[in-house]
Amino acid sequence: MSQEPRMIHLENISKEYDGVTVLDDINLYIRKKEFVTLLGPSGCGKTTTLRIIGGFEYPTTGRVLFEGKDITDIPPYKRRVNTVFQKYALFPHLNVRDNIAFGLKIKKMSRAEIDKRVDKMLNLVNMNGYGKRSVDSLSGGQQQRIAIARSLVNEPEVLLLDEPLGALDLKLRKEMQLELKSMQQQLGITFLYVTHDQEEALTMSDTIVVMNTGHILQIGTPKTIYDEPANAFVANFIGESNIIRGTMIKDELVSFCGVDFPCVDSGFGENAPVDVVIRPEDIMILGEDIGQLTGTVKSVLFKGVHYEMMIDSGDFTWKVHSTTMQPIGSRVGLSVVPFNIHIMHPMKEEAK
Amino acid sequence: MTNLKLPAWAGWAMALGLALFIGMVALSVRRNHGVKRSLFATPYTLWMMIFTILPCILIGYYALTDANGRLTLDNFRSFWDSNYIMRENLRAVAGDEMAATVARGSVNVDTLVYSLWMAFLCTVVSLVLGYPAALFMADRKMKLGSTLVVLFIIPMWMNFLLRTIAWMSLLEDNGLINAFFDWVGMGRVQLMYNQEAVLLGMVYNFLPFMVFPIYTSLSKMDPKLAEAAQDLGCNSFRTLYKVTMPLSLPGVISGITMVFMPSVTTFFIPRVLGGGNTRMFGDLIESTFKTAGDWNLGSALSLIMMILILISLSILRKADPNGEGGGII
Incomplete structure (x- = not known):
């Protein structure tokens, strides 16, 4: 500064x-x-x-x-x-x-x-x-x-x-x-x-x-x-985000949608409830069997530079931005690198 | 009316006008294969013709003719010199020498000048009193503002004759104010039958017509403009002078028009509160018609009045070309 x-x-x-x-x-x-x-x-x-x-x-x-x-x-x-x-x-x-x-x-x-x-x-x-x-x-x-x-x-x-x-x-x-x-x-x-x-x-x-x-x-x-x-709130207001409730298993390991994800955050304690924020452009679409999560493409919108897809992984519908289009109904794998997983203290209800 | 002296052609003219009008309506219906929207304006057009245009034509006719219906300018000469007819009659009977002894009678002109002066005073006083009131009413921060608006409106629900008579009971020698003076030991004071009482009655009656146009233009003003002025270094007084007042000018002009015009033609108020000591042009016109029964001179006086009003209107319209003051002019 x-x-x-x-x-x-x-x-x-x-x-x-x-x-x-x-x-x-x-x-x-x-x-x-x-x-x-x-x-x-x-x-x-x-x-x-x-x-x-x-x-x-x-x-x-x-x-x-x-x-x-x-x-x-x-x-x-x-x-x-x-x-x-x-x-x-x-x-x-x-x-x-x-x-x-x-x-x-x-x-x-x-x-x-x-x-x-x-x-x-x-x-x-x-x-x-x-x-x-x-x-x-x-x-x-x-x-x-x-x-x-x-x-x-x-x-x-x-x-x-x-x-x-x-x-x-x-x-x-x-x-x-x-x-x-x-x-x-x-x-x-x-x-x-x-x-x-x-x-x-x-x-x-x-x-x-x-x-x-x-x-x-x-x-x-x-x-x-x-x-x-x-x-x-900030994550949602600044740009687009997927916000999902999760549990911090321990430092640098968070669980959401029933899957454990390695991440880079620490200091939240063990088994603590947290909000997980992932930007749509940070979710990678992979083959069906190699992702951390699997989901079905529900809708596709062309946004100019990228496509915006809504992908349903069972527990949560993810908003994903990608330059390659996946047809509606296709099964895909989803993956996020640890650096792009943002862990936050859950918001107080009144502040939402 | 016993002294109604319509010209002989008036009946024919009205019949012809009506026939023309009905013909035009019929033609319009035929040409448009049915009723056009503008046809609904017919009752209003008819109303205007009978009660505005026709009287204007008649005033013009009477003003330019004598009692026998002959074209003449004598009525306007009588306006300038109220002894004109008397002198001419004397001239016919006793010759020029005697006629010359009759001086010019200036009562008509004097009354007009006096009316204009009173109307001017009334307008100035109304503006000085009304502008701060309008400012106060339009101030969004003042909770009292809207109450004040209602307080200004309520008296207007009552007929102005009643309100003027109510002033009598306040001002007369045994009235409320004098009773109070007596009670505090000041002694009774002559409050009525003078110019001040007439002015008071006029201001009281016409003040709302000054306040409301100004109030309208002030409350239409974006409050951000006053804030911008403050932001740029104006204190409250300068904000008023530099921004608020110039922007309320259309309302002020409209207020001046609505007070000045009816003030000039005021009658009844001088009679009630002035007790015949002050006479205004409205009273003069009224008494010329009713007491003297001289429709020709009365019409000439009315015509002069109307021309004066039209001239002032066109001057004021120049100052407010967009008619932003509520479209009253």
């Missing part, structure tokens, strides 16, 4: 609305120049977390620290963070240029300086020549760019982005992901990004924070989160 200083630190943040707990004891820090993504399903509390940092919500308990100073009671307009809102929230009564210049005019900057900075921003977001246009005349992607420019022009220490690409089509979203990432690296600004799109999170982030029902489930690099999910 980088050794940059901590920009934002959330300490024991909880938030309740009318007695319903939305955030439960959140502890999180974000380092300078880091690209952190809050990832989770809708209602997990990620947007509330962002709004608490922006100053639009007040935590029920806990503190928000900014460069070590408590800013919990500081109103939004005095915080050195800027927000890119989900549906852009561009001012419809102002044209593109005046939207971008809004924050600078509030700061009473000189006319010439404002013009210079706005031009620079229009250039950065590839919107040169759009200054006089009304924001209503822009496409969704263009409005998105203006919203980003309007925030970045204030040179915030931290940029908060609330599902900024949610309303764009897939192709544009992919383009904007790369652009945002390169902007962030170019400007060296800390980004805190909220999304429910796991692929977006994996592509852009330095650090991913997986949240559900107001809790942080796991904090880690995209690779850690994907390869070593902390529990079944």
Whole structure:
């Protein structure tokens, strides 16, 4: 991990609305120049977390620290963070240029300086020549760019982005992901990004924070989160997985579907109940008699790069990704190398 | 009505109009081989013709004719100079010299100017009082907001004449307020029969028409816009000034229209609360028709009023070209 200083630190943040707990004891820090993504399903509390940092919500308990100073009671307009809102929230009564210049005019900057900075921003977001246009005349992607420019022009220490690409089509979203990432690296600004799109999170982030029902489930690099999910929820939310109940016989040996599998995990104790997670692309399809398990192909879907097959091994139906297709009804053998078997503590029911 | 003086051609014109209308409906049914959807608009079209278009034509006719049905501009001259007819009559009897001694009577013009001034005051006061109320009502964080909406609506369920008369019992010398003043030992004060009482009655009656269009445009506003303004460095006051107020402008314009227009033509309120000391253009038109029985001058005054309203409408429409203020204009 980088050794940059901590920009934002959330300490024991909880938030309740009318007695319903939305955030439960959140502890999180974000380092300078880091690209952190809050990832989770809708209602997990990620947007509330962002709004608490922006100053639009007040935590029920806990503190928000900014460069070590408590800013919990500081109103939004005095915080050195800027927000890119989900549906852009561009001012419809102002044209593109005046939207971008809004924050600078509030700061009473000189006319010439404002013009210079706005031009620079229009250039950065590839919107040169759009200054006089009304924001209503822009496409969704263009409005998105203006919203980003309007925030970045204030040179915030931290940029908060609330599902900024949610309303764009897939192709544009992919383009904007790369652009945002390169902007962030170019400007060296800390980004805190909220999304429910796991692929977006994996592509852009330095650090991913997986949240559900107001809790942080796991904090880690995209690779850690994907390869070593902390529990079944994370495994299921990040990419596709087969999750099956099993028993840890002893260190490096797990039993599921009535078969003992060698694995690489240890420290769960003996005969302990565990969740076993296996990624669909990690299951190998072999001849019927040489696999660790045998099963029947129930369905086949063509997904472009690979085929997705559902294979029934009696106790469990496995989702398997493979570039070679097995016909429906055929009997196959299944095998997993020890390294690809992920063992996790069983989830508490409430966290699912 | 004893003094109904329809022109001789009115009966024929109505018969012709009706025949034309029935003919067009019949033609439409035949041409479309059955009833077209637009045919259902017929009752409304008929209603509009009888109660809006026909009266307008009649007003125009009366305004441009004299009591004998001859074309004349005397009614408009009488508007400018209320002694015009008297002077001309004198001229016919006693000659130019005597006629010159009759000065110009400015009562009609003065009443119009006074009405415009009162309407302007009423609009300004309503705006100043109504905007904060609308802001308060549209604020999602205020639990009292929706209660306030209901409180504003409830009085509107009652006829405005009743509400105005209710003010009398509050303001009169033996009224509730004076009873209170007396009780605390301040002595009774003359509250009614002055311009302030009329203004109070007008503001009270027209305030909801200012509040609701503004409230509508404010509650349609995305709350994220105010948050964005704060995010970009605006405190609450600046957010109001830079974002909320400009975005509620259509509602404000619509509110101004809905208060100013009926304020100019207000009558009854000045009579009840002003006690005849203040006279507005609405009262003047009414008394010209009913007391003086002069339909021609009354029509001319109405026509002038209508033209003024149309001019103000077109000015206001320029300020709100999309008609976003609830489509009232």
